[in-house]
Structures are given as C-alpha cells and as structure tokens.
Amino acid sequence: MKDLWIYKILKNIIIGFLVVVFMIGVFNQALINYFIPKVYLEEVVEGARIYSRRAVVGSAEAKKIETIKLGRDVIVEKFEYLTGQYIKIGMPLFKIDPNFGIEDISAIIQPVKDQLQSLNAQSAIASERLAGNREKQALTKSEIEDSQNMLLQYKILFEQNAISKSEYDGHQKSHQALKDQLTSLEMESTQLVSEIRGLKTQIEAAEASLGQEQVLLEYIDNVDEQGVFYSPYNGVILSQAPPGDIIDGSQPIMEVALVNSYQDVYFNLLVSQELADDLGMYRTFYFAQDNAPEEEWNKVQVIYKSYIPVGDKILVRLEFKDKNGIPYMGDEIKGDLITRTPLVQYVVPKSAIRQSFDDIEGGGTFVYVVEEKHGVLGTEQVVKEIPVTVGASDDYYIAVNSTAARLRNLQVVKNLNYRITDNQRVLVVEE
Structure with missing residues (x-):
C-alpha cells in the first residue's frame, strides 16, 4: 500500500511538472510572438509594367474656326440652334429678313x-x-x-x-x-x-x-427665298450675333468650330512648371478617363509648350491621336496622363525596398524574404536580406532585379521598419 501511495505521488509530481513545462513553453512562445516583429508579405510580380499617372484637367480648343459673314447689313430674325450645339451641313441655322440687305x-x-x-x-x-x-x-x-x-x-x-x-x-x-x-x-x-x-x-x-x-x-447661295441660311459646315456653334438687330456686313453672324472628332481639337492643359518639364515636346502619353481599362486608353502627344507662365501655370498643348467621339467645346476634360515602361522582369511594392549605402557591393538596396528554420521551440520564421537593383517606379510598385537570388515566386516583406534586419526572427501575419 505504501509503495502504491508513493507511486501515485510521484506520478502526480511528474504530470504536474510536465504541465508546468508545457505552460511555460506556451507562455514563452506567446510572449515571444507578442514582442517579435509582425510582417506582411506580398508576392513578387513577374513580367509586369510600371505605370505612372498624373491627374490633369484640360479643355478642348478647335483647330479651325469658320466665321459666317454675309458682307451686307442684314437682320437675323431668329437662330435655330444655341451656342454649343452641333450642326451639320444643310441644317437651317438662322433666318434673316429677305427684304433687307440682300442684293444681287x-x-x-x-x-x-x-x-x-x-x-x-x-x-x-x-x-x-x-x-x-x-x-x-x-x-x-x-x-x-x-x-x-x-x-x-x-x-x-x-x-x-x-x-x-x-x-x-x-x-x-x-x-x-x-x-x-x-x-x-x-x-x-x-x-x-x-x-x-x-x-x-x-x-x-x-x-x-x-x-x-x-x-x-x-x-x-446658302440663303433661300424665305431668308433661311443653311449650314455649309459640320461643327459646333461657338458664338452668335444678337437676333433682331442690324448686323454690319463686316461683323460675324456666327462662328463655327469645325469639330467632328477629337482629332479636330487641341487638348490644352494648365500645369505646374514641374509637370510641364516632365511633359517633353513631341512625347506621347496615354490618356484615361473614369478609371478606364488599359484597352480603352487613348494616345496624346505634346505639340506645344508656352514659355510665358499663365499665373503660376504653364500652358501645354497636346493632340489626341486615336480618341473616338466628339468633344464638348468649353467643357472640362478630366483624366490621367499615363506613362508605362516596357515589360520589366520583376516588380515589388516600394515599401519593400530598403537602402543601405554601407553595402556598395550589393548596390545598397535590399528586399527581405521570410525563411523557416527549425529551433528548440519548433519552426521559426526569420527574414533573409537579398541585394537588388532598382529601376522605374510608380506610386506603388518599383522594378527590381537581383544577381544574388532568384526572385521568381518569392514573397517579400512590405512593412519594413528598423526592427527588421537580416536573420531577424519575425511572425508572418495576414492583413
């Protein structure tokens, strides 16, 4: 009986000891996990482009404007269309008094x-x-x-x-x-x-x-016997003389912008000096409106830059190369001017890049990946430093390459801070 009693005591002591050890291990692991850096990972993108966007607001200016004058004093009784409306050849534009001003x-x-x-x-x-x-x-x-x-x-x-x-x-x-x-x-x-x-x-x-x-x-010849003048142009009405008044023969009755497509207008921008410097003469950009997908982007080309500031802005004039539709004269044209690089090998978030000018051999630029190592308390996650070279960038991504490691299919740490260094233990968490 005494031996059985001793056995039970020893058994309880051993079990208690194991429980305490387990609890200490769990507590230590939790404590370690609490204090080690938490990292977020993002996969390296292979074969991508770098896009740079600049939001701009501009306006359309007609390349060619025609003025309608009859060369004789006339009275316009009424106009058929308002300023800003589109007209086509043969449409009645206005009616003049046929008994006043018209001669052989x-x-x-x-x-x-x-x-x-x-x-x-x-x-x-x-x-x-x-x-x-x-x-x-x-x-x-x-x-x-x-x-x-x-x-x-x-x-x-x-x-x-x-x-x-x-x-x-x-x-x-x-x-x-x-x-x-x-x-x-x-x-x-x-x-x-x-x-x-x-x-x-x-x-x-x-x-x-x-x-x-x-x-x-x-x-x-465009005026019929009733005094109705028919349009000789396709375009948009820019201005009209007041109806009912005698209009001098040298004064325009109507101005028409010959606009049938975006190729008939200039795209005028007033931009900062810094942006104007980036918009090089005859350089081609993409223009996108309303977050349009890439296949709906249009090409625009810089054809003129003013060297005389308008206030604190610079006038930059572009031409649309392939945009469909008809622009509304006088309305703002909002969108993004976009540049894109050729296909680059790899891109990563800009936040995944760290620079250290002490490492000349590695170019002074690094990314960090997470590797698993087996330790006393189980599998540990540690970061590894990889030297890279960098290229073009946009607001989020930057092009990278490395001769020290293969970047394909890797995931990089994108929330770097001073605690994350080479061989530092970390904890990978989901965003």
Whole structure:
C-alpha cells in the first residue's frame, strides 16, 4: 500500500511538472510572438509594367474656326440652334429678313472680273515691253563697247593727221548717240518696272475684292427665298450675333468650330512648371478617363509648350491621336496622363525596398524574404536580406532585379521598419 501511495505521488509530481513545462513553453512562445516583429508579405510580380499617372484637367480648343459673314447689313430674325450645339451641313441655322440687305452679288462681281481682266492684260503688255527693252539695252551696251574701241583708234589716226577733224567728230557724235539711246532705254525700263508694280498692286486688290465677293456669293447661295441660311459646315456653334438687330456686313453672324472628332481639337492643359518639364515636346502619353481599362486608353502627344507662365501655370498643348467621339467645346476634360515602361522582369511594392549605402557591393538596396528554420521551440520564421537593383517606379510598385537570388515566386516583406534586419526572427501575419 505504501509503495502504491508513493507511486501515485510521484506520478502526480511528474504530470504536474510536465504541465508546468508545457505552460511555460506556451507562455514563452506567446510572449515571444507578442514582442517579435509582425510582417506582411506580398508576392513578387513577374513580367509586369510600371505605370505612372498624373491627374490633369484640360479643355478642348478647335483647330479651325469658320466665321459666317454675309458682307451686307442684314437682320437675323431668329437662330435655330444655341451656342454649343452641333450642326451639320444643310441644317437651317438662322433666318434673316429677305427684304433687307440682300442684293444681287453677281452684278457686283462682274465689273470686278472685267477690271481684273483688263489689269492682267495691261500687266502682260508692260511685261512684254520690259523684256524687249532689256534686250535692246544689252544690244546697245555691246554696240557702245565696240564704238568705244573704234573711237580710240580714230583718235590715234586723228592725232597722226590720218583723218580729218570733222571725220573724227562724226565718230564721237555716233558714240554719244549710242550712249544717249542707252540712257533713254534705262529710263523707259524704270518706268515700265514702276508701271508693272502698280498694276500688280491693283491686281492683288481686285483679286482680294473678287475673292471676298465670291465668298459672299457662296454664303448667300446658302440663303433661300424665305431668308433661311443653311449650314455649309459640320461643327459646333461657338458664338452668335444678337437676333433682331442690324448686323454690319463686316461683323460675324456666327462662328463655327469645325469639330467632328477629337482629332479636330487641341487638348490644352494648365500645369505646374514641374509637370510641364516632365511633359517633353513631341512625347506621347496615354490618356484615361473614369478609371478606364488599359484597352480603352487613348494616345496624346505634346505639340506645344508656352514659355510665358499663365499665373503660376504653364500652358501645354497636346493632340489626341486615336480618341473616338466628339468633344464638348468649353467643357472640362478630366483624366490621367499615363506613362508605362516596357515589360520589366520583376516588380515589388516600394515599401519593400530598403537602402543601405554601407553595402556598395550589393548596390545598397535590399528586399527581405521570410525563411523557416527549425529551433528548440519548433519552426521559426526569420527574414533573409537579398541585394537588388532598382529601376522605374510608380506610386506603388518599383522594378527590381537581383544577381544574388532568384526572385521568381518569392514573397517579400512590405512593412519594413528598423526592427527588421537580416536573420531577424519575425511572425508572418495576414492583413
């Protein structure tokens, strides 16, 4: 009985001891887990691109604007469309009073045509006379040169009493007559040049007048008998004169931006000097609106940068290369200017990068991965430092590569702090 009693006591002591050891181990593990750094992991992405986004707000500016003038004082009774609305060729735009201001433009154009024809004929005759004059000048100059040589010979003969004075004087008079003839031709040439210049000025004025009248004729051809003007353009109305007033013939009745697509407008941005410096001339970017997927991004190209600030901003002008649809003139165009790199080998979160300028051989840049090691208290998780080289980056990711380790399929620590160092024990937790 005594032996049995001793056995039970020893058994209880052993069991209690084991329980205490277990409790201490569990407590120590919990205590260690409480104090060791907690880390979050993210997988290394292979074969990705780095995207850089800049939010911008711009506006559309038409590349070409047409002004509708009728060249005669008119009264617009009403407009059919409002400023900002899109119009197409053949649509009725406005109605004018057909009994006020419209006259027979053809009757005005014909005298201008006749005048232009007469001026061109006069110019042709004067040009022909000038060409003949210059031929005569060249011939006369040659004759004067020959005459001068002969006169020198006659002078020698006269001095030697080989010819009489009257004969010598006759040769002098012939030589002078040639010189007088050249002077007359030169004066005539100057007059002809002046005449041709004057005719050219008159021709240009007549052509300009005729061109204006023909443009007016083309516009007036768009007005029917009731005074309705039909659109000669596709585009958007930018401005309109007030209806009911007499509109001077030199004043525009309507301005139309010839806009049928985004390729017909400039994309104007007012940006900071820093962003303007990044937007290099003729550089191409992607433009995305409303978080559109990559396949819906559009290409834009920088074509102009102002060197004169607008306040504290710089004007940068771009062109859309492949955007579909029709822009709304005057409305803001919001989106992101995006640059993307070619495919890079690996990318990791920027928060997973640590720099240490003491390690020149490793490039001074590291990522940390977690490895499992077996210890006294079981499996432990420790971090391992891997030197990497870095490349392009965006707001979240950065391109990396390493000659010291294979990065494929690895997970890196992305919440680095001063406690996480090489061979440091850590605890991996889920976010």
